[in-house]
Amino acid sequence: MNVSAWVKLKFGMPFYIFFGLFFIIPLFLSVYLSFTEYSLTQGGLANASWIGLDNYIRAFGDERFLSAVKNTFIIVIFAVPIQLAASLALALIIESSALKLKKVFNVGYYLPTIASTVAVALMFTFLFKSGGAVNSAVAFIPDNFNWLESTRFAIVPVILMHSWSHLGLYMIIFVGGLKSIPAELYEAADMDGANKLTQLLKITIPSLKPVIFFVFITSMINGFKLYDEVAVMTKNEGGPLDSTLTTVLYIYNTAFKSYEVGYASAMAMIFMSLILTVVFIERKVKHAKS
Amino acid sequence: MKKSIGAVILSMAFLGGCSKQDDKLVLGIWTTTPQEMAFVQERVDSYEQSTGTEVQIEVINGTYNDAIQLQIASGGGPDVFYMDSLYLDRFVNDGAVQDIKPFLKKTDLNDFNEPLLAAYQKDDAVYGLPKDANSLVLYYDQDTFNKYNMKVPANWDELLKTAHFFADLDKYDAGIVLETEFPRFSPFLFQSGGKVFDEKGNFAFNSAEVASAYDFYYRQLLGSKAAKTGQELDGNETAFTTKRVPMMISGGWAVQTLEQESKDLNWKMAKLPAGKEQTSMLFTVAYVMNANTEKTQESVDFIEYMASEKIQRMVVDSKIAVPTRKAAGEYYQETNKDFVANSEQFAYSNVNLYGVDGAKIHSALGRAGEKIYINNTDVEQALEEALLELQ
Incomplete structure (x- = not known):
């Protein structure tokens, strides 16, 4: 080992120690416990x-686990496009030259990300309860309809809450990406007579591809990890009748409420393999396209 | 290199040591109100003054049981901690709590309410001394009942008729506010003459009696306009104190909130309406001793003090709950005449305790009720599915 490598190792040591202690060892313990x-x-x-x-x-024969995995995929399938589209739109608005008080909007849009999960969950509970603001605002929904007591629709507030609470984070990432696009590209497009939509489709989005992919993966993983908002909203139950039960919530309840850490670890391993497979396929598709 | 690793290890040792001071006895608790916290602090202070032993209170709210499990798994945890009767069998089965009986010096176990103490006794061992308890009772708005010349329902038929009467007035959101969770429904299960287990310890809840209880609670009451859930009405106590319903079923723990938040409501407490049998559900919490503790005798001395008659009289004055000692219970009857329904039910009620898998049973039987209420599933089918889930 030359000196340079030794110095690198020393500088990396704090990371290696903490990564080993809090990730590698627990991972192996979890595999063992499963x-x-x-x-x-x-x-x-x-x-x-x-x-x-x-x-x-x-x-593999546990209906509740399979139902939780299904719910989690539904949340991810709906929440990821919402988050991508909405956070990109917000970033474009923030970066628009016409917008004044940019910093105020920046902070405003980022607030949900740092807001307490409990507060956000309670807010959405009030918005979607019987007689709540959503029912009042949308004419065709009966005022006494309780979203959170409906096995079919209880997942809607969960998807919207999860999407909303992460928007600010992804918006900030997109703003960073937008700033890195050279202004000359837009100036040249202006001179060639390209309108704003053409510029968005031909310059902005292609230039943001790596950022979009990063946000896509991050948003998907955050969706798969969804736990705390649902736990608060449904008193840790994922109800009504498991209709909002997410995989992580079920794993948590199995470990701590049913006292079955071994079984919970096995489910965690299966779910981790599933996520890794999805990410692997996405990376393959991305590489094939590029 | 060695210095760097040494520094990391020292830092971790320091961080690990921050949570517990070795010379102090640690009490693990949860609290629901600031008044309750002040009450615990006051009792702990009096113990410190009388014995010179320092006690550190570790408050874990929200995920109390989960946090305690993690601490026990790591070989630590509070020396003494609160334990709900529902979880005791699991902790005993896994050797997480210790038998305190050999270390008891002053406590007369015969002074404790038998079913409550029995919940913490296994064979000849005693795993905890119950600190207080509450039963589920019926709260009602006395003025409304007087106005419409209604009498307090004493059985299922009367409960259903009374709830429908008030709901039909179109003045209230419903006649009564209920919860769908199993603990709130459970007294009705036993009132029907049904059981969760038979004498051999096998599941026995898929019976006609239990089905009749589910049908009454989840279909006849909650399935009609007679009753609504707390979730529909912004919470049980809120619905009752804001006069959106004239009746509520809740535990004795609601007294403090009702006294503080319902100045213009003339509320009263009654025993639960009876089915085939008169019974309610008892919820109790005990002080137990961690199997990991090295301060065995100090822990038991502390438990004895905290469950002593003197302290239980303070429980009575606080109106937080009913004492678990008979002598203090008499004091409760004398000083809390408006709330005797809570304590009088102790004589014939079941304790919230279902063996090692108590939490799983709660969850499966609660979901059976939700299936009936939300999905309109056939009662027998819902119970059969609960049985399959638990087997």
Whole structure:
């Protein structure tokens, strides 16, 4: 090992230690636990009893787990396009030369990202409750309709809340991307007589492709990880009747409410593999296109 | 290099040590109101003054049970902590709490209300001393009942008729506000003559009796305009205190809130209307001792003090709950005449306790009710599905 490599290692050491302690070791422990029967009240991991593949076999036949995975995919499928489109639109507005008080809008749009999850969840509960603002604002929805008690529609407030609460973050990323596009490109397009829509489609979006891909992946992973907003909104139940039960919420409840950390770990492993597969396919598609 | 690693290890040791001071006894609790916190602090202060033992209160709100599990798994946790009866069997089964009986010096176990203490006894061991308890009761608006010359319902038929009467006035959102969760429904299950387990410990809830209770609660009451859920009405207590409903079923814990937030409401408390059997549900919390603690005798001394008659009399004065000791219970009957319905039900009610998988049973039986109420699922089918889920 030459000196330069040794110095690099030393500088990287704090990261390697924390990454190992808080990511690699827990990951391996989780893999191990997924083959065991274990609850936290048993104390140390030495008390976990090895049961082989039983947890995995059980997970594939567990209707609640499959339903939670389905709900999570529904949320991701709807929330990701909403977040992408809305955050890009906000970034374009913020970066528009016509807009005054840009900083105020910047802060305003970013606020939901830093707002307390509990506050956001309560706000959406009030918006979508029977007699709430949404029912009052939309004429064809009966005033007494309770979104959160409907097994078919309870997921709608969840998708909107999740989309809204992350908009500011993605908007900031898009603003950064927009700033990196050379102004000369737009000047040349202006001289060639291209209108704003053409400039958006031919310059802005192609230039933002790496940023769009980053936001797409980040937004998708955040969607898959969705837990806290649903937990607050549905008192940790994912109700009514599991209609808003997300995978992470179910895994959490299995570990902490049903005292089955081994089974919860197996579900977490299956779900992690699923996410990695989706991300892998997306990367392949992106590379093939580029 | 060695210095860097040493610094990291030292920092982590320091961070780890920040949560607990080794010389102090740690009490893990949750609180629901600032008044309750002040009440606990006052009792802990009095213990510190009388014994010289320092006690650190660790408040964990929201995810209390989850946090306690994590602390136990890491070999730590508070020396003494609150334990809801529902979770005790799991903690005992996994060896997370210790038998305190061999260390008791002053406590006369015969002075405790039998069903409440029994919830914390396994064979000859005692795993905790219940600190207080509450039963589910019927709250009603006395002025409204007087105005319409209605009497307080004493059985299921009367409850249904009374709730419909008020709902039909079109003055209220419903006759009564209820919750769909299993704990609130559970007394009706037992009132029907049904059981969750048979004598051999097998599930016995898929019976005609239990089906009749589900039908009454989730279909006849909640499925009609007679009743609405707390979620529909911005919460149970809010619906009741704002006079949107003249009746509510809740625990004795609601007294404090009602006294503070309903100055213009002349509310009263009554025993739960009876089915085939007269019963309610008892919710209790005990002080238990962590199996990881090294301060065994100090912990038990503290538990004995906190569950002593002197302290339980303070519980009575605070109106937070009903004491679990018989002697203090008599004091409660004398000083809280308006709330005796809460304590009188203790003699014949069930404790919220369903074995090692209590939380799973709660969840499955609660979902059975939701299926009936929301999806209009056949009662027998919902119970059959709950049984399949639990097996």
